[in-house]
Structure formats: structure tokens, C-alpha cells
Amino acid sequence: MSGLKIIATGRKIPQKCVTNDDLKQYVETSDEWIRSRTGIVTRHYASGEKTWQLAAGAAKSALEKGGVNAADISLCITATITGDYATPSVSCMVQRELGLPENIPVFDINAACSGFIYALSVADRMLEEGSWGLVIGCERLSKILDFTDRSTCVLFGDGAGAALVKKEVGGEFYFSLGASGNKEALYAGGINEEESFVHMNGAEVFRFATGAMEKGILEMQEKSRNSDVDMYVCHQANARIIAHVRKKLKIPQEKLYMNLQRYGNTSGASIPIALDELFEEGKIGKGKKIIAVGFGGGLTWGSCFMRL
Numbered sequence: 001m002s003g004l005k006i007i008a009t010g011r012k013i014p015q016k017c018v019t020n021d022d023l024k025q026y027v028e029t030s031d032e033w034i035r036s037r038t039g040i041v042t043r044h045y046a047s048g049e050k051t052w053q054l055a056a057g058a059a060k061s062a063l064e065k066g067g068v069n070a071a072d073i074s075l076c077i078t079a080t081i082t083g084d085y086a087t088p089s090v091s092c093m094v095q096r097e098l099g100l101p102e103n104i105p106v107f108d109i110n111a112a113c114s115g116f117i118y119a120l121s122v123a124d125r126m127l128e129e130g131s132w133g134l135v136i137g138c139e140r141l142s143k144i145l146d147f148t149d150r151s152t153c154v155l156f157g158d159g160a161g162a163a164l165v166k167k168e169v170g171g172e173f174y175f176s177l178g179a180s181g182n183k184e185a186l187y188a189g190g191i192n193e194e195e196s197f198v199h200m201n202g203a204e205v206f207r208f209a210t211g212a213m214e215k216g217i218l219e220m221q222e223k224s225r226n227s228d229v230d231m232y233v234c235h236q237a238n239a240r241i242i243a244h245v246r247k248k249l250k251i252p253q254e255k256l257y258m259n260l261q262r263y264g265n266t267s268g269a270s271i272p273i274a275l276d277e278l279f280e281e282g283k284i285g286k287g288k289k290i291i292a293v294g295f296g297g298g299l300t301w302g303s304c305f306m307r308l
């Protein structure tokens with residue numbers, strides 16, 4: 001049996017850091033409200049950087065850390081809802097920037113905040129044994145925020161994370177994906193100019209997110225027959241969502257990573273950014289067992305178990 005493994009990761013966070021107090025120039029809000037309701041303290045906004053440039057920065061870093069050449073990559077998938085152009089895709093721009101081979105599949109997928117898990121699962125199915133791929137999560141959400149709507153504009157940030165993956169003999173990788181078409185709970189118009197901003201029913205999304213996260217973790221523990229997981233990495237939407245599930249499933253605090261205080265919700269980028277920080281801090285590495293869970297717009301959800 002063979003399965004996907006993450007060998008190295010990288011991230012690219014835009015320079016511009018925006019505090020909760022900075023947002024007071026746009027909407028009536030406070031640091032206290034944002035911290036206590038969401039856990040978010042700062043987020044970063046691209047100023048001049050394109051989405052693909054963030055993606056390429058993260059992917060380049062993953063390749064360097066993994067010691068793998070661009071010429072050895074057999075697949076590149078980017079999970080994003082904020083690509084710069086309808087075409088070319090972010091992945092095609094990364095291909096050009098990094099000099100990835102031309103005889104490989106290179107494309108983007110849209111599964112919002114679950115996108116990185118979807119992309120890992122697609123890579124697992126598409127890669128042949130022994131071959132390498134790049135899986136990227138990347139967003140520039142600041143360009144689709146309504147800065148007159150305080151209930152949404154304070155929540156999101158920009159950034160990119162990337163994983164250098166390899167399909168290996170003996171690799172243990174399990175996943176589960178799902179979706180339930182729904183435009184009312186969570187919506188962003190994109191190129192639909194009349195309603196291009198993010199809208200959200202906060203309470204409905206909270207209920208959906210806690211349910212999806214809980215179910216995803218339990219399903220992966222069961223599929224992998226592993227309840228002694230080293231690290232849980234979930235989509236970084238809101239500290240209250242994470243705390244709710246952590247308490248319900250009695251997961252020790254140190255095993256459920258949280259960095260949304262620094263970046264806000266970066267949608268498809270949040271899981272790979274978290275993975276890169278965990279590798280850097282030595283909290284995950286070869287042989288460690290992780291469960292990752294994404295949930296978000298679509299509505300979509302996805303979870304995976306991986307032994308690194």
C-alpha cells in the first residue's frame with residue numbers, strides 16, 4: 001500500500017500587519033470585541049503582492065526545505081478562492097515562476113476553507129508511487145472584504161502555505177470529503193461585481209463548523225485506528241470554534257494548534273501555514289501522526305489522517 005506524505009512545508013505571509021485597532025478606521029469595533037469573540041489579534045494584508053506571488057513564495061520555500069528541484073515535481077495544485085485571474089490559474093503562474101516541468105498537471109481547486117484537504121486528497125489519487133507534488137493553499141481575502149461590514153471584515157487575512165508531498169510505499173493517508181450546497185450561510189461573489197463581498201450568517205456557520213470539525217476528527221481517528229494522534233491541525237476560523245471542539249472531544253490544549261491570533265482566518269491557506277509553523281517549531285516531523293480538518297464555504301468539509 002502507498003500513501004501521501006508531507007515531506008516539507010513553506011509559507012509566505014504578506015508584510016503588512018493590521019491590528020484590531022487599525023480596523024477602527026473602517027468600522028465601529030474594538031480590540032476587546034474582536035479578541036473576545038474570535039481570538040484574532042492581528043492579520044496580514046497583501047499590499048501590492050498578487051495571490052500567485054504569495055503562493056510561489058510558499059512553494060519555493062517548501063522545495064528548498066525539502067531539497068527537491070522544481071524539475072522533479074509531477075503535480076501542482078493550489079486551493080484558493082481568490083486567484084488573480086479567471087485564467088491563468090494560480091498554479092500555472094507558480095509553474096512559470098518556479099520553472100516546474102511542462103508535462104505535468106497544474107491546476108487550482110475551489111473548496112474554500114476545506115480546499116487544502118481537498119487538494120491533498122486529489123494529490124494522493126493522482127500521484128504515482130515515488131513521485132513528488134506541490135500542494136498549496138493561498139488567499140488574498142482582503143480584496144473581497146466589505147470594509148463597511150464589521151461582522152465579517154475583522155475576521156479574515158491574507159497568506160499562503162505550501163506542502164511538498166510524496167506518494168510513498170507504506171505511507172498512511174486516509175481522508176474524507178463532503179459538501180452541502182448552500183449560498184445563504186457563507187457567500188463571496190468574486191467576479192460577480194454586484195455582490196462581490198463576503199457575507200456570513202455567523203451563528204449558522206458556528207454550528208456547522210463545530211459539527212464538521214468534531215465529525216472530521218472522530219472519523220479520522222476511527223479510519224486510522226489511532227486515537228493517540230500527535231497533533232490536530234484544524235482550519236483557523238475562530239478560537240471559539242476550536243475551544244468548543246477541544247473541550248467536547250477532551251483533546252489536550254497542546255495538541256490542537258492555534259495561530260489565528262496572528263493571521264485571522266486565511267481560508268484555504270490556514271492549514272498549510274499552521275503545518276509550516278509546526279514543522280519549524282519541531283512539534284511535528286518524520287513519523288508523527290497528524291489529523292487535519294477543514295470546513296467552510298460551499299458548504300464544504302474535509303479531514304485527513306497522515307503519518308509524516
Ligand code: ACO
Pocket residue numbers: 028029030033034037038113150151152154155186200201202203205206209236237238240265267295296297
Ligand atoms: N465589532 C463590534 N461589534 C460587532 C462586530 C465587531 N467587529 N461585529 C458584530 N458586532 C456586533 C453586532 O452588530 C451585534 O450588535 P447588536 O446586538 O447591537 O446587533 C453584536 O456584535 C453581536 O453580534 P453577533 O453576530 O451575534 O456576534 P457573535 O457574538 O455571535 O459573534 C461571530 C459573531 C464571531 C462571527 C460568531 O457568530 C462566530 O463565532 N461565528 C462562527 C463563524 C466564523 O467564525 N466564521 C469565520 C469564517 S467562516 C469559516 O471559515 C468556516
